[in-house]
Amino acid sequence: MFELKEFIAAQSLDQADELLHRDKKNVILGGLLWMRMGTRQFNTGIDLSGLGLHRITDLGDHIEIGAMTPLRQLEISRLLADNFGPVLRDAVCHIVGVQFRNLATVGGSVFSRFSFSDVITALLVLDTRVHLFRGGQIPLADFLETSPGRDILVKLTIPKQDVDTAYVCQRKSAADFPILAAALARTGSAWKIAVGARPSRATLAPKTAGLLSETPDKTQIDAAGNEILRELTFGGNGQGSREYREHLARVLVKRGIQKICS
């Protein structure tokens, strides 16, 4: 178990930022589900839970998701489902169990940039922007290119869009990490496809998506299934071999397209 010498419930983001930069051994706390698996020793744990960052808010042309929003809210939010379809719900519903998802936060999930992340894979196809206290707002895809620094993830924003979505993944058992995951979104005739747990970090596949028309026929769907193997790289680890992931990528991309079209 990790250790904290001191716990401070921040009264403002300015205070949280000041505490974070006061000492390299101070740390921002999310839901603590990941941190508690480690053994690191920290000085001050900075709690953001009193700062109103646990809400999903409709702001007219976009939706804002506070960093402390639990993953369970992504799963059951009517606002998210009405605007973005099933992609967020279907991405998080496999993560461990309901009690776990009531505690694990969106901020902890995105800031950690886990390569196996279902959450990041789904958010990528929705043009999500990440808002950092010091770093300002950047597209999630650009944020994923950076390494974890000392900043505070305050919120995510997603532009409202008339979008059809799907999330498909393969796991050894229901609550295990994904062996491979794919999120797909269609806005008019424009598609977005993200593949995660390759086992490297999730990324968009614009060339593959560009092969698809609004209602792709079998030839286009097969072509997308082949192109994903040329466009992205896949690797092996304890969860699955490179060859298995390549097979899954072809199947999941085709399955995701068919889900949206049906």
Ligand SMILES: Cc1cc2nc3c(=O)[nH]c(=O)nc-3n(C[C@H](O)[C@H](O)[C@H](O)COP(=O)(O)OP(=O)(O)OC[C@H]3O[C@@H](n4cnc5c(N)ncnc54)[C@H](O)[C@@H]3O)c2cc1C
């Ligand atoms: C057993 C287990 C199984 C899991 N399985 C899956 C899975 O199948 N799919 C999946 O997508 N995810 C999975 N996860 C990851 C999980 O969904 C969360 O992403 C993870 O627990 C981190 O969220 P947290 O709120 O617990 O963050 P914490 O553990 O509290 O923090 C994680 C890191 O993020 C930093 N941090 C937290 N919040 C912020 C913030 N607002 N700003 C800056 N830094 C911050 C912390 O300092 C820490 O370094 C799993 C985790 C565990 C422990």
